[in-house]
Amino acid sequence: MAKLDESLLTGLPPFSMLNRAQIREILDHAVSRRYDEGTTIFHEGAEAERFFLLLDGYLRVVRTTPGGDQIIVLHISPGQLFGIAPALQRDTYPATSIAAAESIALSWPVSLWPDFTAKYPGFATESYKTLGQRLGQIQETLTEMATQAVEKRVASAVLRMANQSGIKTENGIEIAFPVTRQNISDMTGTTLHTVSRLLSAWQKDGIVESTRKHIVVTDPHRLVILSGAQD
DNA sequence: TCATTAAGTATGC
DNA sequence: GCATACTTAATGA
Numbered sequence: 001m002a003k004l005d006e007s008l009l010t011g012l013p014p015f016s017m018l019n020r021a022q023i024r025e026i027l028d029h030a031v032s033r034r035y036d037e038g039t040t041i042f043h044e045g046a047e048a049e050r051f052f053l054l055l056d057g058y059l060r061v062v063r064t065t066p067g068g069d070q071i072i073v074l075h076i077s078p079g080q081l082f083g084i085a086p087a088l089q090r091d092t093y094p095a096t097s098i099a100a101a102e103s104i105a106l107s108w109p110v111s112l113w114p115d116f117t118a119k120y121p122g123f124a125t126e127s128y129k130t131l132g133q134r135l136g137q138i139q140e141t142l143t144e145m146a147t148q149a150v151e152k153r154v155a156s157a158v159l160r161m162a163n164q165s166g167i168k169t170e171n172g173i174e175i176a177f178p179v180t181r182q183n184i185s186d187m188t189g190t191t192l193h194t195v196s197r198l199l200s201a202w203q204k205d206g207i208v209e210s211t212r213k214h215i216v217v218t219d220p221h222r223l224v225i226l227s228g229a230q231d
Numbered sequence: 232t233c234a235t236t237a238a239g240t241a242t243g244c
Numbered sequence: 245g246c247a248t249a250c251t252t253a254a255t256g257a
Binding site for chain 2 (some may be wrong): 247
């Protein structure tokens, strides 16, 4: 296996306080893998054998409700840790992770987690920080789901993706990974029909531009207004 | 206001 | 040319 370059980890929050030698040490224990779009990296409830860091691509994190349908809980962007069940004191994964686009991730056996948190300054605190942020975001989405009207929920879901992964183009902010209407309905607890209608209406109003699996937010400000601010 | 049904068009391997 | 993505209208809770 080819040696991984140290520049992969320098600058990433969990590793930013480490020196070259420490990063080298971490990389030498890591396994790098590529995942095609749509590939499941691990399943909810499965034995957590490894924890991961996303180097490139985007992931959907999906949970199955008691009813049986899947809802998209959050997305993972490059540079983020995921599958960190050990940080939650769990030995199974709390959710399923699926590659939303072609992705590359590093992983380590969970047996190394105690070493990492003990040996590397900043690693533990940074991990718990992202974990806390995620929990907060999930809770926010959940209360939003329960209280807000559909149009607001879809608006904030699109905004979240644009903020998290958006790349600037001439026309606006483009969501960097493929998203279907179905995906958005899975994030917002509505139907793909409603999402389709909303996106069509917004396109007519010049707020977004969308083609298949592809969304550009052309007027973020008005989408923000739709997402919650009242007129 | 929104889900559901249903019936259509567009797109891409 | 077939499966998948998306659109639109109609109906009714």
